Amino acid sequence: MxxxxxxxxxxxxxxxxxxxxxxxxxxxxxxxxxxxxxxxxxxxxxxxxxxxxxxxxxxxxxxxxxxxxxxxxxxxxxxxxxxxxxxxxxxxxxxxxxxxxxxxxxxxxxxxxxxxxxxxxxxxxxxxxxxxxxxxxxxxxxxxxxxxxxxxxxxxxxxxxxxxxxxxxxxxxxxxxxxxxxxxxxxxxxxxxxxxxxxxETSGGCVYDGVPLDGVSVQVADGELRISGPNLADGYLDDPERTAATFVAGADGSRWYRTGDAGSVIDGTVAVTGRIDNVIISGGVNVSLDRVEHVVRELLPDAVVVAAPHERWGETPVIVTTGSADVLEAARAAVEREIGKPARPDRIVTIPDLPRLPSGKPDRRAIREIVRADG
Known part of the structure; x- marks a missing residue:
């Protein structure tokens, strides 16, 4: 074709x-x-x-x-x-x-x-x-x-x-x-x-309000969410190695997509906790930036949380927002309460507009560059 x-x-x-x-x-x-x-x-x-x-x-x-x-x-x-x-x-x-x-x-x-x-x-x-x-x-x-x-x-x-x-x-x-x-x-x-x-890879959204669409199955393997169903992509064009690593066979021969997301499936309800690879080590403790962002966005709906180098802790979360920097202490307290002290954001960087991809998602690469330039 x-x-x-x-x-x-x-x-x-x-x-x-x-x-x-x-x-x-x-x-x-x-x-x-x-x-x-x-x-x-x-x-x-x-x-x-x-x-x-x-x-x-x-x-x-x-x-x-x-x-x-x-x-x-x-x-x-x-x-x-x-x-x-x-x-x-x-x-x-x-x-x-x-x-x-x-x-x-x-x-x-x-x-x-x-x-x-x-x-x-x-x-x-x-x-x-x-x-x-x-x-x-x-x-x-x-x-x-x-x-x-x-x-x-x-x-x-x-x-x-x-x-x-x-x-x-x-x-x-x-x-x-x-x-x-x-x-x-x-x-x-x-x-x-x-x-x-x-x-x-799943033809778009296939889990609505935590419940998979009809014909879609979601399971957890080694902490990673995997999805199966008639909505799965055939694979990656001209990239058989990536296809084989991402679309894997189950014990019964069924085909599963490895999402790269951490999460759980309890009583048929899917919960996503963040990207497996979006984790930093701050003061020797693993910190999920997705979890930090989830807490912070209840205070700053447009906030994006990225990692920045830190002289003492190695890396720390940094909040980037078009909102006010005055909520830093409230955000730190909320993150400490929900996740723990090592996950507390180090600072807030305010900018006029968040860089976005054409899809509407935040452009995290560009945002990380802004944080690096901010020092």
Missing amino acids: KLERIESADPRDVLRAVRGAVLGAGPAIALGGGADSPREVPAGTGIVLTTSGSTGVPKSVALSRSALISSAMATAARIGEGHWLLPLSGGYIAGVQVMVRALVAGRDPAVLAGRFSAEAFAHAASGMRSFADGRRVPAYTSLVPAQLQTLVEAGEHDAGVAAALASFEAILVGGQRLPDALRERAIALGARPVRTYGST
């Missing part, structure tokens, strides 16, 4: 290509760069998504049509089917899956193009009121936490934005941990946020 690279960043151009690649006769498409085209890829391939993520290590994930459609249908079975709004980049799996879910439901998604803002979101949401058989078609959307924070902050003072948030049957929120405080503020405005967990 031929692979065609899509150069345009316009979601409408990506949508046309996704329609042919997933529901039509092809060709398969490459998004995000990295894969040479035209070229041949295995039959059944729908999309090859290349992303460096926040770590800077490029990977080209090959997703079959069946994996993408299985994920979309499982989402519909869990939250319902309807009209989707796309406020995300089409070059990342979250945006792609909004398109696939909409197309599988037989409706083109509404597209919020250009710079994201509360006003633009409210305007797009107001145009989604459609009816079928005398009933209003349910509306859905997908956001990253930073976008939800923008909408909540605006909605607390603007009834129009609050009404837009409340107009969606469900708002999928993923790409980064959603702070409890932000979730509660959204619910207070009438929104119905759903925490999602997944990755490009």
